[in-house]
Amino acid sequence: MRTARLEDGELRIMERPDPEPGYEEAVVRITAAGVCHSDVHLLKGDWTGVARSGPFGHEGVGIVEALGPGAERYAALGDRVIVGLGGSGGGYWCGACEHCLGGKPRLCRQGKGILGTYSEQLKLFAKSMVVLPDSIGDHEVPLACGGLTAYGAVKKLNQYSLVPGSWVAVLGAAGGLGHYAVQIAKHWGYRVVGVDVGADRVQFVRSLGADLAVDANEAAAVVRQTIPGGVHASLVFTPRVAGFRLGMDLLRRGGMFVGVGIPADKEGGIEISPWELFGKDPLIMFSAVGTVQDMRELVQLAADGHVRTHVSRTGKLSELSTILDELESGAYTGRAVITDLSN
Template identity: 30%
Template sequence: MRAWQVRSPGPLESGPLELVEKETPTPGEGEVLVRVLTCGVCRTDLHVTEGDLPAHRQRVTPGHEIVGQVVGAGPGTTRFTTGERVGIPWLRRTCGVCRHCRTGRENLCRRSLYTGWDADGGYAEYTTVPEGFAYRLPARFDDATAAPLLCAGIIGYRALRRANVPPGGRLGLYGFGGSAHLTAQVALAQGLEVHVLTRGEQARRFALGLGCASAGDARDMPPVALDSAIIFAPAGDIVPYALAAIGPGGTVACAGIHLSEIPALDYQAALFHEKTLTSVESNTRRDGEEFLLLADRLGLHPTTHEYPFEEADRALQYLARGDIEGAGVLRIAEAV
């Protein structure tokens, strides 16, 4: 099969990705083999490719927002039938027995594994997944629009919950890419007032078109005091701005797996008045199931930009520019 792999992590300008021929994977016990139809292009793929995250697998194939068809199965599989459409997310496996797994916090499992980081992902014609970690997808979403739901959507949903926004409250979104544009739709549907702060003019226009109350630069103060904020941009220097923008008792949630260094914080100015600074680590399968049901019920509209499979590197370059509308998606194959 054809697959992209990270030849050597580094800046996109150095050409870290290469398109190669690999052996089609064989599903192990409890796994299914999936023919990849589409794969979303997520910022975490960029972190894996450029080396912001430490390499967990040499020459890994990135991609963890995967939509495909089951075409094979390993021993002991019972959940899916051949030809069924499934979604493969970032979270690939957890131990199931640690105190975090046993208390509904499997996203904190220290032995967790991840698609496109610990195991080859969806920038390929075929991949495998443990059947218990794959999702059935709402029929409402076609193969391209379903892809960003599987990480951008799910992580945004968990970040929104972690942000602890009061009913009818004011929410700030720092950065406005694939995850934020879906989170904004959920927040607006819940009656929240959404303010976007991002560097890109095109992204700001996009946010206003979705119904957000304001859109300014990431280092501007919003026009009103916020109750909560979510930082999607991987820029730690935004944290003090977000903390300054929220009122007493507010929460700032950092949604990314990678964040550059946070400047020193003055306790009185940044954190006093019971402000909370928190993070988001992956998601649980319950988060995923809840979000997909919610996305279906609300009729979310993921905005996607489709790229041919052969242009994965160009799709990552588009993402890296930052001033984007929605999410990039690789088209690998058509459903049969």
């Protein structure tokens, strides 16, 4: 099979033997692979301690082609499935530890990620596949990580009882994750301030249905004038530390701060003084991807037409390196998708 891998931080496209499924594993023929901003960070070595050799890519749609022993309980041959879970979790979880039984299998000590969707075929843990209805096309493949991560973050608002009508700031609202978050938050009845950088991106955020769409440079002033006290929650998708700081600045007293993007280590950290914590008393948390159940819920939202994937660029596997460069420079809104894994 044809596949793209990382080898010591270099992107290589090569032939590898076709995979054989083991116990509770399936082999999926990938028909579309989403290009995630995390792939740019992995390629550039932005995150200390993350392996830079091995299978690459973590958003896939494809057809189940082979099933190992026991896997037939979770999928059938010929099923069209979405796989990925953001590469973090989903490759394996034990199902028996405190984290798995507590609803956070991503934290399982035996857990593994799903990597290797930039390939003609992918071998994976059959329990992590979610069957797609025909109404969801291959171009919706970024639901696998971008969509799921946005869904998981907006669901946090719900889990912490933020009532509909509350103001939610989405930072990085025109990007691969943020554009989903705007749609999901609007569908759930929140009022949304979408923040991004540049007139085109702000216009795109407005087209998604945001109540307010503003440039990051003006966001603090606009929110101060329009929303007395500030927003009830900030969801920070942008991979820039400045976006984290802005998310905290926009927040009202007692507001909810949800970090999602992971800036490069060299950007350093966000500074918060204890005095600011005393005055604002915020609820601070992080949200990373989601579970298989979250993925099923998101697929249903998309099937019902409440969430659409904005794809600005499609290409072949051989164009992956170019596409990653374009993504890094913020060349387009929404997502890019590889639609031909054999060339």
